Amino acid sequence: MKRIFLVVLDSVGIGEMPDAGIYGDEGSHTLYSASTSKYFSMANMKKLGLFHIDGVKEKFAEIENASYEGTVARLAESSKGKDTTTGHWEIAGIISEKPFPTYPNGFPEEILKPFEERTGRKVLCNLPYSGTDVIRDYGKEHVETGALIVYTSADSVFQIAAHEEVVPVKELYHYCEIARELLTAEHSVGRVIARPFIGTYPDYKRTSNRHDYSLQPSLTMLDQLKETGHDVLAVGKINDIFAGKGVTDTVRTQENAEGIERLIERTQWDFNGLCFVNLVDFDMVYGHRNDVDGYAKALTYFDEQLPRVLEGLREDDIIMITADHGCDPATPSTDHSREYIPLVVYGSKVKKGVNLGTRKTFADIAATILDYYQVEKRIAGTSFLKDILQ
Missing domain, CATH: 3.40.720.10 (Alkaline Phosphatase, subunit A)
Incomplete structure (x- = not known):
């Protein structure tokens, strides 16, 4: 052995x-x-x-x-x-000859519109952002409106942050699965990532329920x-x-x-x-x-x-x-x-x-x-x- x-x-x-x-x-x-x-x-x-x-x-x-x-x-x-x-x-x-797509200016409408339609929720942020900063800056509005915090980074990621009491973890995972289905062809990002958090404004904290949805x-x-x-x-x-x-x-x-x-x-x-x-x-x-x-x-x-x-x-x-x-x-x-x-x-x-x-x-x-x-x-x-x- x-x-x-x-x-x-x-x-x-x-x-x-x-x-x-x-x-x-x-x-x-x-x-x-x-x-x-x-x-x-x-x-x-x-x-x-x-x-x-x-x-x-x-x-x-x-x-x-x-x-x-x-x-x-x-x-x-x-x-x-x-x-x-x-x-x-x-x-x-x-060996990946072609880099995964990145979005320094946020995701295009052709991705966000069908995502909002299928989830029934609006999108906040849509910019490259630090994961801790984004919930500090957009967490309060998310809790008040139920809109999803969508952000990216210099990496090829589509990240969705949501408060666990506003969007249950299983529901957030489902939204990530929707995003993974939509992000194909030229928009085939390396990972869709669920980023749940808890707490009250301004003391929000990310939880361990993160989940990544990678390309096959x-x-x-x-x-x-x-x-x-x-x-x-x-x-x-x-x-x-x-x-x-x-x-x-x-x-x-x-x-x-x-x-x-x-x-x-x-x-x-x-x-x-x-x-x-x-x-x-x-x-x-x-x-x-x-x-x-x-x-x-x-x-x-x-x-x-x-x-x-x-x-x-x-x-x-x-x-x-x-x-x-x-x-x-x-x-x-x-x-x-x-x-x-x-x-x-x-x-x-x-x-x-x-x-x-x-x-x-x-x-x-x-x-x-x-x-x-x-x-x-x-x-x-x-x-x-x-x-x-x-």
């Missing part, structure tokens, strides 16, 4: 990609920005080799000659974009594993990102701490296949809010819990720790950043002290995982399995 634990530290990028300027992200380096905080400490990831990765070691020169216990690499994004869906899909073997991806590593009888366990928002496709077991989580606990639980499970985990707080709670100290504390907490994860690994297990894009908390932007992502691989059969350099695509992760299970690859990416096993 062989198990792979693939852990995505959502938005923990490691430096601008060569085309970052096209995205307005020159100078971004999420990990380094977090490290400037006095609350930053990642001794365990240091032991595994995080600070030896290209683009990271130059920022942390004091560890240059230290030994480390894992195999590491820097991965470039081949897809067009810098959003969650694009990043995770590429990790799973899909084409063939991924998850599909190929499932097709060949392997388990695919999803933790966090993985199931939403892949619209449930290729997943055999799923659990939603409210925060990083719960996600880590669910991961640790699964190290005790008997399964043959992949446990795919997303830890979203880095991005959602700290990156988008430009909270450097909060980001650093979240990284430190993950690092402190990492030994508990590693203790559960068995002889044939492999853990891969990576990211999906950047979200530099120290730049003026509150949006994702076009960055390389780290890859740290560890296990009893994984080579120690190996740096694979910079690889061309996140999809190499998927190719390597399929190779480990001897599944013939029908997705993008090049396996590096022979380079990491002892």
Whole structure:
């Protein structure tokens, strides 16, 4: 029985990609920005080799000659974009040649009019907005009128915020399903997101009942594993990102701490296949809010819990720790950043002290995982399995 634990530290990028300027992200380096905080400490990831990765070691020169216990690499994004869906899909073997549509000026009437007709509710806002700011600025009017708060961001998302006492959660989910049906062809956004909140003006607070409605991806590593009888366990928002496709077991989580606990639980499970985990707080709670100290504390907490994860690994297990894009908390932007992502691989059969350099695509992760299970690859990416096993 062989198990792979693939852990995505959502938005923990490691430096601008060569085309970052096209995205307005020159100078971004999420990990380094977090490290400037006095609350930053990642001794365990240091032991595994995080600070030896290209683009990271130059920022942390004091560890240059230290030994480390894992195999590491820097991965470039081949897809067009810098959003969650694009990043995770590429990790799973899909290279998106065309970016998902974005709406810096809000959604057109051809989308909003039929949406209002089918939901029976008017729309408020219809602009790119911070999720916490939008309920502060439009929450009172929403509660008074019942109109839905529709907003977007720099990412390809159609977000609907509603107070749980005005629009019950199940009803909000139904409205998201309507939006997902309407957003097709040129308007095929990556995700429709339900954003329920509670409270009274001006102290509104988002709840954990968020739900994402993603496009159906084409063939991924998850599909190929499932097709060949392997388990695919999803933790966090993985199931939403892949619209449930290729997943055999799923659990939603409210925060990083719960996600880590669910991961640790699964190290005790008997399964043959992949446990795919997303830890979203880095991005959602700290990156988008430009909270450097909060980001650093979240990284430190993950690092402190990492030994508990590693203790559960068995002889044939492999853990891969990576990211999906950047979200530099120290730049003026509150949006994702076009960055390389780290890859740290560890296990009893994984080579120690190996740096694979910079690889061309996140999809190499998927190719390597399929190779480990001897599944013939029908997705993008090049396996590096022979380079990491002892």
